[in-house]
Amino acid sequence: MTEDANPERLLFASTTQSFLEKEASLARLRELHAAGASFEAGWWQRAAELGWTSLLVPEDLGGGSVSGDGVADLALVAELAGRTVAPGPLHPVSTVLAGLVEAPENHQDTIESLISGEAVASWAVYEPGKPWAPLNTSVTATRTETGYRIDGVKDRVEAGVESAVLLVVAQHEGAVRQFLVPTDAPGVRVEPQRSIDMVKSYARVHFDGVEVDDSAAVGTAEQTAGLIARQSQIAQMLQCAEVVGILDTVLAFTIQWGFDRHSFGRPIGSYQALKHKYADLKIWFEACRATTNAAVAEVASRSAGADMAVSVAKSYVGEHAPGMLQDCIQLHGGIGVTWEHDLHLFLRRVTLYRSMFGTPEDHNLHVYALTEHLEPAS
């Protein structure tokens, strides 16, 4: 959790935490999984009432944040959600809102329904068989008399089945644009995709001659690259923050195990080989937290370094977190690879996030390209 001692934020944090502990426990996660469900709509509306969906939205659009720094507050929610690998569309809804509030014209109603939790939205940015490249799209938007016709296929759309509306990246007359497309529009077909997470579901979405009005466009052609950059940063920052919450929790109970579990008459944490493994975990954890905090601060202040800071964090956290979970499983011994133990619930989520919205390798390439641009070889 952030060290910020702002009293409103502390109250917000404790309310959010007790809600998550009661209403999004690991036991509940297993129930949802057994039922083949992602999350309950009513539960999400209650989460929205706590303020989760209004944090990125300015007050004149019906939003607001407790501390005045909505990005940091949202990162805090994600971190707390990580403690119980909570279900719910926090990431896709926040990502769509991050784009809409930059270009709210014609979209006030959508923003309102997302804030209230009545509707869920998601960003349709990935395309089948292609790696993370948000500006590289083969979905097309063709001019019609009253608007646009959308054709093509997107996939890896989080909560696509539950979403009422999608923010679709498409190319129009040689420019990348984004459009809000209702999922009940004729020509939209949503096909669920399984993920390795217990509850997070994804969807492949086919757009066959889907007609939308002029007003479906989000922002201008000139604005779009900036909007996509901001949305990417929010999505990636949320992943890092949630992983920090996961690691904090898993490390805490794995360290406790090192004291409680005895072999050959000694706590296993007294063996130097394991003690050093624990030390590594602590080092990597503090580094994950440090780089995530730095990324959140840069995104919150919309600094010119935000792009770099987010890629640095996403690469580092993505490189380390899954291996750290595996180390924790190793430290637990055989119990760690059972279905009954909760470790795999956490492992699933960090492994999912490692590879979504850019793998560590993708972000290493991006960091290199930014460095090359900033400091050309002399």
Add this chain to the structure above:
Amino acid sequence: MTETAPAPTETTESVEEFAARARAWLADNMPPIDPNNPPEHDRGEEEPWLRARELQKKLYEGGFAGICFPKEYGGLGLPIAYQKAFDNESRCYELPIILNTPTFTICAATILDTGSEEQKQQHISAALRGDEVLVQLLSEPSGGSDLAGVITRADRVGDKWVINGAKTWSTSAFAADYGLMLARTNWDVPKHEGLTMFLVPINSPGITLRRIKQVNGSVEFCEEFFDNLELGDDAVVGEVGGGWQVASRQLYHERRAVGGGSEFASGIGAEGKSDVPIDYVALLKKTGQADSEHARVLAGRALVHRAVREQLIDHVYHGVLDGSLPPAAGSIIRVTHAETHHLEFDTALAISGSSGVVDGGDDVLRFGERYLSRQTAALGGGTTEIAKNIIGERILGFPREYAADRGVPFNQVKRNKS
């Protein structure tokens, strides 16, 4: 013992005003340099030390020495934000960077924590004026990581202390005026309890100093032999028998300094060409791999780890200040420093290919040469393994490693095979 606490703000000058004043003063007084191509300061030569003393004197006269040291000992008594602002402003000027460690970040910091009022008045001020270089005389040829097992002896003869023994791995001792030297004053008590720290004038009769040559050719480190060196009571730092408490503060400051997390360091530039961060963009270009995705991923990863190391230093520094992390968290920085160095040296070697091992006239061989000294980062300032013990035991609270000498009078402890 007083903890090193952030100095209270006793200035009405804001950080921005201070930075502006530093900017103007630096431009008028300090030699400009290209931070990517700084003048070579081989710590093994005499000349850079004379140069550093001159530059330090200038800083002192200009009112920019010892930004975080207390005013009564010649510093400015300001919080770290002022030091950081100064670092930022001074990036393109030549500074006495080699005085940072160990003189300021370890020795002066420890004297501030544990020294007598006279020692603080004399040595911290002299170091800030550029008149004194301070070093540590800790490790011994027989010692390794077991620092408290030192066998250099200080025997009481009349009202003097008589020192006999040997020290090794003393950074730049040849250029120093004084050294903090740990010796055994009582052999009848367990090892940590029989130690005393002395502040030794390096150019004393009774000290013979020799250089150690390292794999990379550096002769910066020294070893010292003590033959009936005589010291008075005024040379004792802290209490007689309290040497381990003083050494612990040195180790604490050393771990922070080696990782780059000390507020007592002034200037953040490289110490010389060999210390400049690797320019991967230039290296890829030079080796014809500017468009190689493989090489770009490798270099990007190293850049990521480099950036995270800096973020971690900041995070741990503030964590220790606000109490969310214990002081032993300096070891987190220490290990990360070594691991980041490893990754960078390994990455540069990988990208360099055969140009890193056979001189093709393109100045890439230096990455192969640097690689040969890779482990120094995991050995200096206490090994990575000891740092991980510290993290496991003092941060996470796991049981201490078994020690056969715990609680045993030192004269009954087995040493090596004797």
